[in-house]
Amino acid sequence: MKILGLSGSLRAGSHNAKLLRAAGNLLPPDVQLEVFDGLKAIPPxxxxxxxxxxxxVQALWDAIAGADAVLVATPEYNHSLPGQLKNALDWLSRPLAESPLRNTPTAVIGTSTGLFGAVWAQAEGRKVLAAIGARVIDRELPIGLADDAFHPHGHLTDDxxxxxxxxxxxxxxGEVDQTLTPARAAS
Incomplete structure (x- = not known):
């Protein structure tokens, strides 16, 4: 099983990229997290x-189409999604009927240096992904004070x-397993 990780932060040393790596370390051995690193190259x-x-854009499209699920980690800019992440999602929505996100299990998590841990950006991300047709998990993971949230070895400091x-x-x-079970039974 492959999960595509997508960080809404473009900067080197991104806390959200760290959050994706921490997530990758928590996955079972038969699940691979592949982080997409081409968000900065996507034009308006x-x-x-x-x-x-x-x-x-085609590289992102293909990466999502080749994944079983998507995990978005986003910071919060002005109480919403970073522009580059929203822009990439807009590209993925056109044409809507062909979007690789349609029916794809997806989750949104986030961290920020403030107290609230990108909670509004996560809500916006879930809203946009649902509008595109992704099967969005309705949970959030707000991790505030990101400068202190990660152990030097990469895992979260708060148990x-x-x-x-x-x-x-x-x-x-589990959402991916539900999706794959009927396909496996048919083969």
Whole structure:
């Protein structure tokens, strides 16, 4: 099973990239987390270009199409999603009927340096992903004070937050299993 990780932060040393790595360490051995690192190269969405996707957009499209689930880790910018993440999701929504996110199990988590842990951005992310047709897990993982949230070895310093992250991952894997079980029975 493959989960595609998507960090809404573009910066080197991103706390949300750390959160994805911490998530990857909590997955069972038969589940692989692959982090997409090409978000910065995606150009602004332009409806004139939607039928000839730029290479960077096609790379994201293909990465999601090749995954069994998607895990988004987002910071919060001005009480919402970072523009580059929202832009990428807009590209993935066109045309809506063909979106690789349709019926894909998806979860949104996040961390920020403030107290609230990107809770509003996570809600916005779930809303946008649901509008695209993803099967969004209705849970959040707000991790505030991100500068102190990670152990030098990469895992979360707060055991309750690590347990909550493991629970979200188990639910995401369970959603994939529900999707794959009918396909396996048919083959």
């Amino acid at each position: 969405f332009d409806e004139d270009d939607e039928h000839t996707r730029p290479d960077a 309750e937050q690590a347990l909550a992250l493991a629970g979200i991952l188990a639910e995401l894997v």
